[in-house]
Amino acid sequence: MVFRAVCLFGLLVCFAVAPAQDEPGPGHSHLGTAFDSGLRSKPWKFEGLGNAPFPISTINPETQGWYDQGNELLHSFWFEEAERSFRWCLKLEPENPMVYFGLARCGLNWFSAGAGPDPSLQRFRDFLNEAVKRKDKATERERLYIEAWDAAWSKTGDEANREIIRRLEELCVKYPADIEAKCQLAFFNIGHGSALANEFLIQQILAVNPMHPGAHHARIHNWDDVDGAQAVASCELYGKAAPGVGHALHMPGHIYAGIGMWHEAAIAMDSATRVELRHMTQRLAFPFENWNYPHNRDYLSYIQEQLGRMEASLQGSRDIFNAPKDPAIAASQYPAMMPYSRALIKFEQWEQILDETSWPATLSGFEADFKSLAQVFAWAGLGKAEKAREALTKLEASLETQIADEIAKSPADAARIRKEFEENMPPVFRVAKAKVLLAEGKRTEAIRLLLDIAEQERLAREEGRYSNDPPSDPWPAIRVVGDAYLAGGDYGSAIDAYEGTLAVVKNDAWALAGLAKAHAARGETEKATRYAERFLAVWSGADPNLKLLGEVKALNLTTTPRAETLKPEREYVPANLDAFGPSNWVPFAAPELDGLDINGKRITLASFRGKNVLLVFYLSDQCVHCMEQLGAISNRHSEFENLNTVILAVSATTPKANKDSLKLGAFNAVLVSDVDHQNARRFASYDDFEEMELHSTILIDAQGRVRWKRSGGEPFGDVDYLLAEIKRWNPWRTE
Incomplete structure (x- = not known):
């Protein structure tokens, strides 16, 4: 199960662990440290995820739709976006135990069963604990799900795998029409018994929903490295079931490569790469925010090698x-x-x-x-x-x-x-x-x-x-x-x-x-x-x-x-x-920046075209860590200037307050007012779940393209890294 091990590594490092804190500081979640990581802007309705509903008890009729979207994303291993959808469910129903259960599954899933008390999983364990606290509000079926995860992730190694399989089997017996339980069981069965027996379970799911994305995904993994030919039918259908998900297009490539259908493998991996890159461009995301991107691009390069396409593979x-x-993301x-x-x-x-x-x-x-x-x-x-x-x-x-x-x-x-x-x-x-x-x-x-x-x-x-x-x-x-x-x-x-x-x-x-x-x-x-x-x-x-x-x-x-x-x-x-979508990663055009300087003069990125921009969203001059960050950057102002880089510091503070601030006046930066948070929202520096500003550090090149960003509850203070990143933009020798 090399794939599972590789992906567990990618999954864990995609979610940073927030430090413990007694009281939430500026920019930190008021719901607890578990919420300091992850995507913090409002989700949107995806197209092309497939149909994989997970009915739960709800009060708000809007909740079920977002919950189903989160579940569909989980079935194709799009964990970070699934968490975003479940976070919105939590905003709609903050006491719903199944919403916390959905959040927990973004980290406590097939990849991590048996991983034990890994610190990278603690925030997901925290989510699960919140579900357990509220399980008396759930139906019997929902409670069985929560208790299954609680029991399994209290154990390690094979014991944990056996526990989740046993609990899911009980769910399937008690609720034979529950497709979700069968699909979860099909995944956890992989590598723990007969692939043929598991195939019969998958067929039960497909008999009810022939285009269930999770069932086709499970079948591909079930037969990968066993007998790939048995999964070809699902290879042909998974991408059609979930055409908007890069991983749904990627996984058939594993099977096709394994059985020597190199052209089909390349079509699968190339399509997946393009869909992922299209999403990044549309949603201002980066490759380091998608655990699957480098793995997918490497696999495509390997397949292109096998097809004699040397130049394409080297470009990959x-x-x-x-x-x-991102220095905090090992993947x-x-x-x-x-x-x-x-x-x-x-x-x-x-x-x-x-x-x-x-x-x-x-x-x-x-x-x-x-x-x-x-x-x-x-x-x-x-x-x-x-x-x-x-x-x-x-x-x-x-x-x-x-x-x-x-x-x-x-x-x-x-x-x-x-x-x-x-x-x-x-x-x-x-x-x-x-x-x-x-x-x-x-x-x-x-x-x-x-x-x-x-x-x-x-x-x-x-x-x-x-x-x-x-x-x-x-x-x-x-x-x-x-x-x-x-x-x-x-x-x-x-x-x-x-x-x-x-x-x-x-x-x-x-x-x-x-x-x-x-x-x-x-x-x-x-x-x-x-x-x-x-x-x-x-x-x-x-x-x-x-x-x-x-x-x-x-x-x-x-x-x-x-x-x-x-x-x-x-x-x-x-x-x-x-x-x-595009075949190769390129920086994306920066969103609009439209604010006022300390004199009320309009400031836009167009004003600085031809120069690199270090754009810092901070909270106020009352935020100690913000002042430390701006001070550290300002002290290196000449180095940024030598790299043709200007520094813009954006907050919700009014132009007058910026002008009158003794603390801010000491910094070598253009102070920009964003009173209504519109710029913060455009640059994903605003928490839509808790309606508060976030810290963001963003690098924009002289052509107005976003090259790097970090947003969250803490300001980014590694100035050496920012300077090195600007220098790195053309790392390949061209002389």
């Missing part, structure tokens, strides 16, 4: 790297150099790897290691054995330093830390050593090492330990074994290795090309032609002039592209997907 990595980050620190180096190594772009201008100007940590890794392959691929060995030694020293740094933090755990580090190291790092041995002419030793790596990878796949979501490695290790045998003229062994590759990566283009070359070398023209035709079908839209494409064409076989897939595929043509 650049998009991930160039997208703004936004996605290692973009992993897919970038994966593509460069896979396509053997040795000269490009060694060209420093091909990489971002500054890299550190694991990102730098992926660059160093690629350089090892490049020198080895060019036959520069001495340079390759030198690069490998440098890489190994860097990795050893990282291990030593971790051990220094906890010397008593040295053995465990080293073991975990080595076990979690992607196989490609060991393959690099084998490539150096090949460059040094040590063929026997290299193949022995490659075979060992391939065997370890095979075991990891069998035991569910292999990271394949998507893979960080450019290829299965067994394929590199095939390449080594092919280069040495051992065509029979090469064929065996390539066929082994196809067993784990269906319709892998490199394995198909390798089989075509190996069979052609043995004079087996018919077999060579068959594999060449399959290769050409996969690479029907590949970039021209790629080395592998030229090698297959050089076989001079009479071929017609001929796919061998479970079902006929549509061809992946990116231009056909333009209606879904």
Whole structure:
């Protein structure tokens, strides 16, 4: 269940944990610290979420509609937007226990069952506690839901999973018409029993609601890594059931990639990326506010690699790297150099790897290691054995330093830390050593090492330990074994290795090309032609002039592209997907800013076009933390000025009060009055649930585009980060 683990990480880090406080400070929620995080502006009615109602007891007729929307969002893992919908329900009915239950499920769900007392889940546990306090106001059915979650999230590990499954089974037996209970049970059953038995439960849901988004979603996860072909029907329907949700378009790509339908996989992932980017543009959101975006973009890049679309895959990595980050959200620190180096190594772009201008100007940590890794392959691929060995030694020293740094933090755990580090190291790092041995002419030793790596990878796949979501490695290790045998003229062994590759990566283009070359070398023209035709079908839209494409064409076989897939595929043509949204992330146009300065003169962003703008929404000069933030920024005024950046400080204070304030007068900032909060609302710096101002720090570039923002109960005080972010806007070398 690698996917579930990856997504749990993304889910947890998307929700910051607010510090405990006795009395709420300015900008903090009056409902408790659990409400200080999350989206705090009013939700809107989504289109294209699918139909997944969850009937609850309500007083206000408006509540049920918002509750259903929140539930539909949960069924497609759009947790942050689901929370926003449930927050609005709470505004309508502040004592409704099921509203608190909905809020709790935004964090206490399939991903986190068994996670135990994780601090990142505390706010959701707080929501659940509020539901428990009010459960006497609920119906028996509603109370059973609340008690099921309360019991399960009081336990850890497998015991928690068993508890939620048992409780949901009781609900399904007592209320057989409750589709929601069956759908929840279908998800929690995944990985805890028979996929076939769970399929029969999912079919019961679809018999009542053939387009239930949660049922199709559950079926895809149920069969993923088990027998993907069983989920193809839901792959074709999930995106149609919920066309407005990126994840609903994304998940079929998992199945299609697993069964070698690469064109359909690309259509799925590309459509998902575009829908997510469209939403960001329309709703002034950022990639770091969507846990699924970097995962989706990486997966699309991997699939584009498999289709021979090298330039598109590299652009995807650049998009991930160039997208703004939030230092408080670990998921936004996605290692973009992993897919970038994966593509460069896979396509053997040795000269490009060694060209420093091909990489971002500054890299550190694991990102730098992926660059160093690629350089090892490049020198080895060019036959520069001495340079390759030198690069490998440098890489190994860097990795050893990282291990030593971790051990220094906890010397008593040295053995465990080293073991975990080595076990979690992607196989490609060991393959690099084998490539150096090949460059040094040590063929026997290299193949022995490659075979060992391939065997370890095979075991990891069998035991569910292999990271394949998507893979960080450019290829299965067994394929590199095939390449080594092919280069040495051992065509029979090469064929065996390539066929082994196809067993784990269906319709892998490199394995198909390798089989075509190996069979052609043995004079087996018919077999060579068959594999060449399959290769050409996969690479029907590949970039021209790629080395592998030229090698297959050089076989001079009479071929017609001929796919061998479970079902006929549509061809992946990116231009056909333009209606879904943009293909790459770009900063969005800033909302209108229209306020008054201390003299009553109108202030707009247009007044500062051609300059970057640091826009700070603060509460008043009575807010101590606000004054600290503005003071810290003002003290660095000259540094911002050197970066062509002006500072605007916006509050609801009148122009006269701003002018008369001794505290504000000391700051090097343009003070802007927003008395009616209209600017705060446009920039999502206003809490519509509790009707109060929020702290916001926003960076706008010289073209009037929003590049970064942070809103919430605390002002953002890391001035170094703001300065670095402005400098980062063009991180790739262009000289």
